[in-house]
Amino acid sequence: xxxEEHGQxxxxxxxxxxxxxxxxxxxxxxxxxxGAATPATNWxxxxxxxxxxxxxxxxxxxxxxxxxxMLAALPVTIDTVQIAGVTCHDCVPDAGTANDGPVYLxxxxxxxxxxxxxxxxxxxxxxxxxxxYRVVSVDYRMPPDHPYPAxxxxxxxVYRALQAGTDPRRIVIGGSSAxxxxxxxxxxxxxxxxxxxxxxxxxxxxxxxxTESGDSFLTNEGLDVVLKRGLPECNALYAxxxxxxxxxxxxxxxxxTSGFPPTLVQTxxxxxFLSNSVLFHRKLREAGVDAELHVWEAMPHAGFGWGEVPxxxxxxxxxxxxxxxxxxxxx
Numbered sequence: 001x002x003x004e005e006h007g008q009x010x011x012x013x014x015x016x017x018x019x020x021x022x023x024x025x026x027x028x029x030x031x032x033x034x035g036a037a038t039p040a041t042n043w044x045x046x047x048x049x050x051x052x053x054x055x056x057x058x059x060x061x062x063x064x065x066x067x068x069x070m071l072a073a074l075p076v077t078i079d080t081v082q083i084a085g086v087t088c089h090d091c092v093p094d095a096g097t098a099n100d101g102p103v104y105l106x107x108x109x110x111x112x113x114x115x116x117x118x119x120x121x122x123x124x125x126x127x128x129x130x131x132x133y134r135v136v137s138v139d140y141r142m143p144p145d146h147p148y149p150a151x152x153x154x155x156x157x158v159y160r161a162l163q164a165g166t167d168p169r170r171i172v173i174g175g176s177s178a179x180x181x182x183x184x185x186x187x188x189x190x191x192x193x194x195x196x197x198x199x200x201x202x203x204x205x206x207x208x209x210x211t212e213s214g215d216s217f218l219t220n221e222g223l224d225v226v227l228k229r230g231l232p233e234c235n236a237l238y239a240x241x242x243x244x245x246x247x248x249x250x251x252x253x254x255x256x257t258s259g260f261p262p263t264l265v266q267t268x269x270x271x272x273f274l275s276n277s278v279l280f281h282r283k284l285r286e287a288g289v290d291a292e293l294h295v296w297e298a299m300p301h302a303g304f305g306w307g308e309v310p311x312x313x314x315x316x317x318x319x320x321x322x323x324x325x326x327x328x329x330x331x
Contacts, residue, residue, distance in 0.1 A: 018223060024298045028311050031304035032270075035225025046236035052113065052144040059114045067118035070306075076125040084157035087139040089121040091128035098330035102170055102323050104128075104135045105162065105198070107155055107186075109177030109302065111207075111231050112238035113143050123176075130316040133323060136162065140182070147240035152248055155186040160195065168196040172323050177273070177302055178238075180206025184251035184280070191259050200326035201263040202319055205273050205301050206280065209252040210235040210244040214275025224272040226301040252280055256287035263291045264322040266315055268299020294318055 020029035044051030071078070075094040080087065108115045108123050115123070116139050124137025140154040162171060175183035180203040187201055212230045221229050239249055247254035263284055267277035277293060284291035296311055303312045 021298050024304075025310045027307060027309040028298065028304040031307065031309060032225055032298065032300070034305070035300060038225065040222075040228040043231070043233035046233055049144040052237060056113060056144070059110075060117060063115075063119045064117075066306075067122035070122040071118075071125055074122075074125045074129045076128045078121060078125055080121065083136070084161040086141075086154045086158050088158060089124045089137040089139060091121075091124045091135040091137060093128050093132055093134075095132070097132070097134050100167075100170065100330045102133045102172055102199075102327040103162065103166055104131060104133050104202075104323065105155075105159060105171055105173045106135050106137045107140070107173070107175030107179035107182045108137060109175065109179040109204075110142075111234040112151065112178045112181075113234055115178075116140070116142055127174075127316075130313075131320045131323065133320075143237045143240070148238050148242055148249060151182055151238075152185050152189060155182055156189050156193075159186060159190060159198070163196060163198075169199050170327055171198045172200045172202060172327060173198045174202030174204065174319070175206070176204040178207050178234075180204055181208055181210075181251060184208055184254075185248045187261065188247055188251060188254050197259065197261045200261050200322060202322065203263060203265045203277070203280070204315070204319075205267050205271050205303075206265070206276055207231070207235075207273055208250060208276045208280050210239060210250045214273075214279055216272060216274035216276075216278075220270055220272045220274060223270050224300045225270070227272040230272065252276065252283065256284055256289055260284065260287065260289045262322075262326045263289060264294065264319065265291065266294045266296070266318070268296040268301075268303075270298050270300045272301050292322065 020032040077092050077094060079090045081090055104127060106124050106127050108120045120137050120139040124135045128135040138155050138158050141150040173183045173187055183201060184203060191197060217230050242249055244250055245253045265277045265281045267274050281291050281293040299311060
């Protein structure tokens with residue numbers, strides 16, 4: 001059929017079943033099977049604030065017991081503190097860390113709307129346990145009550161406070177999904193405001209293009225068993241009427257030629273955001289930035305669930321290796 005926008009002919013695919021491949025672990029195959037059985041989510045319109053508040057309350061109620069179970073099993077000490085007026089979960093492995101070791105400033109995902117509170121605490125603790133580093137998980141403000149620019153402003157304020165007392169060469173900023181967007185956006189803000197750059201940046205399956213224009217938003221629609229379709233409603237709610245191509249909203253459209261830290265980008269072949277990662281990595285490389293792209297076989301958005309899956313542990317090992325590479329070794 002004709003593509004009226006581009007004046008080209010689209011590829012018309014026949015309906016077919018795509019099973020989990022044999023090239024991944026049994027645990028990963030099971031995660032794909034379970035995800036395929038989950039129905040797609042329909043979101044309220046961006047203007048339906050009451051509907052979003054209901055969804056947020058339901059999400060928090062669902063995640064609270066899951067997060068508490070995760071926290072009970074993790075050998076991590078957590079202090080929930082205010083840093084520059086922003087709630088943060090300061091997570092330190094019970095085994096301890098070096099006083100002059102890395103500090104991982106982690107920004108949780110959740111489509112810019114979900115994932116705060118107990119989830120932010122649990123994901124921060126999980127990162128600390130897996131990486132063996134101190135993790136500061138930012139519990140930033142979110143829509144519907146606090147749309148853009150509240151979230152990046154909170155993350156920037158936390159970074160300012162941290163780097164005032166910690167050598168920024170020891171700080172790595174990272175995030176998953178919407179958190180990956182915020183990690184990249186905040187790093188652009190740090191550079192543009194003349195602050196010292198962090199040692200590195202970790203972008204896990206990041207939503208760096210809120211226009212969702214990349215190829216995989218069509219080719220992986222439905223194939224990604226976590227994000228079965230794009231998130232235009234979430235993105236519009238978060239953006240609050242601002243132009244989605246602004247670099248602090250969609251970092252893919254930023255200028256990286258005037259400085260950017262070493263960056264690790266992670267995705268999977270079934271990730272709806274695969275194109276985000278590919279395009280962002282290429283843009284960094286074209287600007288001369290030290291950038292790594294890691295693509296996992298058959299992985300959907302945000303990894304293979306929350307269980308003990310070998311591929312998920314492999315991601316954590318790559319992140320730990322990257323942090324060890326970009327942060328000077330403790331003396």
